[in-house]
Amino acid sequence: RSEKLFLQAETEHLSRWKKWRRASNKSLKKALSEIKGLSSYLVLWRHDIHSIEGKFGTGIQSYFSFLRFLVLLNFIIFILMFSFVTLPTIISKYGIFNSTVAYISPKNIEDICTVYEPSGNKGLVYFYTYLKDLLSGTGFLELTSLFYGYYSIDAVWISVMRYNLPLAYLLATFAYLALSFLWIIKRSVEGFKHNLVHDADPFQSYCNKVFAGWDFCITDPNAARLKFRSLQYELQTDLQEEKLKQKIAERTMEEKLRIYSLRIFINIIVIAILSGCFYSIYRVTVFSQENSNDVDNPNSQVNLLVQYLPSMVITLANFLGPLIFSFLIRFEDYTPAFEIKLTLLRCVFVRLANIGVLLFSLWSQISDCASDKCKPCGYNYKLYPVSRFILICFPWELLVTHCSCKLVQLFGHKEFEISDNVLEIIYGQTICWIGTFFSPLLPAIATIKYFIIFYVKKIVLIHTRKPAARPIRASSSNFFFLVVLLIGLLLAFVPLGVSIAHIPSSKACGLFKNFSTSWEVIPDTILQFPTGLQQVLFGMASEAFAVPFFVILCIIMFYVIALARAHKRVVEQLREQLVLESRDKMFLIRKIAEAQRYP
Amino acid sequence: MGGSASLIPRDLLGEYQELTFLSKQEILLAYKRFSELLPKEERENACSARVPKSQILTLPELRANPFQHRICHVFSTSETRDDSMSFEDFLDMLSVFSDSATSDVKSHYAFRIFDFDDDGTLDRKDLEQLVNCLTGQGEESRLSRAEMEQLIQNILEESDIDKDGTINLSEFQHVVSRSPDFASSFKIVL
Numbered sequence: 001r002s003e004k005l006f007l008q009a010e011t012e013h014l015s016r017w018k019k020w021r022r023a024s025n026k027s028l029k030k031a032l033s034e035i036k037g038l039s040s041y042l043v044l045w046r047h048d049i050h051s052i053e054g055k056f057g058t059g060i061q062s063y064f065s066f067l068r069f070l071v072l073l074n075f076i077i078f079i080l081m082f083s084f085v086t087l088p089t090i091i092s093k094y095g096i097f098n099s100t101v102a103y104i105s106p107k108n109i110e111d112i113c114t115v116y117e118p119s120g121n122k123g124l125v126y127f128y129t130y131l132k133d134l135l136s137g138t139g140f141l142e143l144t145s146l147f148y149g150y151y152s153i154d155a156v157w158i159s160v161m162r163y164n165l166p167l168a169y170l171l172a173t174f175a176y177l178a179l180s181f182l183w184i185i186k187r188s189v190e191g192f193k194h195n196l197v198h199d200a201d202p203f204q205s206y207c208n209k210v211f212a213g214w215d216f217c218i219t220d221p222n223a224a225r226l227k228f229r230s231l232q233y234e235l236q237t238d239l240q241e242e243k244l245k246q247k248i249a250e251r252t253m254e255e256k257l258r259i260y261s262l263r264i265f266i267n268i269i270v271i272a273i274l275s276g277c278f279y280s281i282y283r284v285t286v287f288s289q290e291n292s293n294d295v296d297n298p299n300s301q302v303n304l305l306v307q308y309l310p311s312m313v314i315t316l317a318n319f320l321g322p323l324i325f326s327f328l329i330r331f332e333d334y335t336p337a338f339e340i341k342l343t344l345l346r347c348v349f350v351r352l353a354n355i356g357v358l359l360f361s362l363w364s365q366i367s368d369c370a371s372d373k374c375k376p377c378g379y380n381y382k383l384y385p386v387s388r389f390i391l392i393c394f395p396w397e398l399l400v401t402h403c404s405c406k407l408v409q410l411f412g413h414k415e416f417e418i419s420d421n422v423l424e425i426i427y428g429q430t431i432c433w434i435g436t437f438f439s440p441l442l443p444a445i446a447t448i449k450y451f452i453i454f455y456v457k458k459i460v461l462i463h464t465r466k467p468a469a470r471p472i473r474a475s476s477s478n479f480f481f482l483v484v485l486l487i488g489l490l491l492a493f494v495p496l497g498v499s500i501a502h503i504p505s506s507k508a509c510g511l512f513k514n515f516s517t518s519w520e521v522i523p524d525t526i527l528q529f530p531t532g533l534q535q536v537l538f539g540m541a542s543e544a545f546a547v548p549f550f551v552i553l554c555i556i557m558f559y560v561i562a563l564a565r566a567h568k569r570v571v572e573q574l575r576e577q578l579v580l581e582s583r584d585k586m587f588l589i590r591k592i593a594e595a596q597r598y599p
Numbered sequence: 600m601g602g603s604a605s606l607i608p609r610d611l612l613g614e615y616q617e618l619t620f621l622s623k624q625e626i627l628l629a630y631k632r633f634s635e636l637l638p639k640e641e642r643e644n645a646c647s648a649r650v651p652k653s654q655i656l657t658l659p660e661l662r663a664n665p666f667q668h669r670i671c672h673v674f675s676t677s678e679t680r681d682d683s684m685s686f687e688d689f690l691d692m693l694s695v696f697s698d699s700a701t702s703d704v705k706s707h708y709a710f711r712i713f714d715f716d717d718d719g720t721l722d723r724k725d726l727e728q729l730v731n732c733l734t735g736q737g738e739e740s741r742l743s744r745a746e747m748e749q750l751i752q753n754i755l756e757e758s759d760i761d762k763d764g765t766i767n768l769s770e771f772q773h774v775v776s777r778s779p780d781f782a783s784s785f786k787i788v789l
Binding site: 030033034036050205206207208210211212213214215216217218219220221223224225228229231232235236239242575578579581582583585586 | 616622623659660662663664665666696709713726729730732733734735740742746749750753754757758760761762763771774775777778779780781784785786787788
């Protein structure tokens with residue numbers, strides 16, 4: 001009531017202009033809040049995530065929000081690729097909107113190279129062949145819009161406009177990579193800001209755990225009990241860790257020597273295991289490539305098994321690696337928090353490096369083919385196993401995760417391990433980013449896959465009894481997921497960059513038949529621009545522009561870092577001033593008390 | 600939803616929207632839940648009725664909360680000090696705990712909730728009670744004496760800037776502004 005009177009009194013003193021402005025501000029705010037209210041109904045899974053938050057707390061809820069973010073990201077990438085690449089192709093192939101197609105006319109290549117027939121589908125076709133083709137992505141699937149081979153046209157004419165399809169394909173690829181990059185950075189900025197200005201680790205401080213420890217969203221008494229236990233466990237672990245740190249600081253010289261030599265030894269073992277992993281993946285991939293082109297019996301089950309072999313080996317390595325690492329790290333005598341971080345880092349490294357080794361071994365196969373003048377669907381044929389890999393990986397991943405879940409349950413743990421789940425998702429997403437260049441409809445498959453995973457994980461979560469041993473906090477986990485996702489994206493840039501700019505494209509199928517590499521489309525298009533614009537663009541790409549630009553960027557970066565450091569110093573000084581102020585206050589109070597005693 | 604909208608007069612609804620951080624749907628939902636706590640005869644003038652504390656504590660959002668008694672005490676404007684809440688107290692509470700409340704407002708009320716002896720500062724006894732609330736009410740779920748001492752020592756080291764052994768409101772607001780989890784955990788949405 002009193003606030004309303006106060007507002008009324010204020011309004012009377014304002015001029016007419018200010019009154020109008022205030023009224024229009026209010027109505028704008030009302031309109032915005034109406035829109036916000038309506039749009040909150042459109043948010044995907046709003047009710048599910050809210051109930052998970054109520055039952056399990058914000059830490060686990062952040063995992064599901066992350067899943068939702070990935071579903072949206074993949075959906076938008078799919079829309080991007082579909083509308084710029086697939087849609088024009090479909091429109092032109094079916095002749096809608098008075099559009100025609102200009103096929104690429106091959107130059108200087110023998111006729112035999114320009115014709116590519118997917119292997120062995122002539123004559124009688126058995127159901128089994130279809131199934132095998134579906135599972136391994138060969139045969140009839142090769143020529144669908146799922147794979148790169150479908151897009152074999154040069155340009156699409158819609159009425160009088162010429163739509164340059166190869167250019168669109170390349171630019172759409174760059175667009176989705178840039179979009180993913182910017183969106184992830186935008187989401188991770190919040191967590192990063194805290195880290196930069198405040199030195200002490202804000203996620204682990206005691207005040208954060210005590211004052212912001214209780215999740216007021218929890219509505220379920222069982223969940224509350226779990227939360228009590230996990231908070232108690234967390235506080236006790238932290239206090240123990242602090243005592244351990246003190247003990248470590250008091251270690252003698254010979255103890256230190258012993259521990260360091262032990263750590264070096266274990267790291268050597270880890271490196272040996274990793275190299276064993278990589279070598280076996282390499283050998284298996286080479287073996288699989290050599291033997292799956294066996295034309296004698298293309299329908300045999302052995303052939304199918306051989307094609308699946310690399311993905312089986314990789315899944316096995318990804319499954320065994322973390323188990324071995326968590327066993328070994330016990331001997332290294334780190335503090336528990338650091339143990340977890342190091343194991344996690346090693347697991348991330350194993351998974352992402354496995355993809356790298358797979359791609360490397362596939363490429364080494366391709367460069368062997370360089371001597372052939374004629375490569376039926378050349379590198380695309382070799383590299384689209386990557387995209388098949390994702391289709392193949394999906395059922396394997398589900399299978400292995402659930403088998404490992406069952407195994408772990410046999411030993412009595414029923415925890416919902418967030419970090420493992422997140423790593424798998426990020427692994428899949430990295431492959432998706434790489435594969436979308438070769439298979440434009442892949443993001444749709446990824447969207448559906450994450451959709452299904454959401455519901456599967458929700459069911460798994462409901463059957464969990466034990467609280468996670470190391471409770472994950474919402475803010476630090478958000479930041480952690482996004483940072484690892486960013487690492488995955490940057491790793492995806494490498495193979496894409498090499499394949500676009502370096503590897504010669506096939507002459508028999510695909511969009512880049514007339515260009516020596518995929519990248520050449522762009523210089524080709526630029527050469528068709530007016531001369532003035534051409535000169536500007538070539539000038540921007542030359543060293544005379546790039547070096548000063550780089551130097552200016554460095555200067556800006558150093559300025560911003562210096563600013564941040566200055567702010568930190570000011571914060572420290574103000575804290576010291578506060579301490580001095582309170583001492584003055586205490587002194588004065590004592591003086592007053594004395595003066596009152598002896599008037 | 601249409602039925603309850605006609606029970607709050609429009610100007611009152613607009614006033615509530617201006618004075619709290621809640622949106623129109625949230626206020627209407629709060630009205631619905633509040634009138635469900637009242638016995639049938641009193642539902643007509645829910646705006647001026649008071650709900651006893653025992654009824655408030657049956658709300659699912661509060662029943663699992665270890666700070667339920669403190670929350671009722673802080674937000675209640677009852678003159679008889681029986682911690683009963685009127686509809687405006689209820690809206691007040693939801694507004695502070697809503698998503699759009701500023702962190703200033705949240706930290707101010709969090710301080711009042713954590714101040715168990717209502718003396719305007721968080722001293723060692725308050726902190727001890729706070730930690731016991733967080734770890735559960737059983738005997739075996741409490742921290743040992745030595746652990747409690749170590750924990751309170753660490754908390755005071757991090758947050759007590761003027762080193763007087765207690766945490767006052769500004770020190771609390773300062774330490775909470777650096778806490779990245781506070782905004783997301785100090786939230787109740789119906």
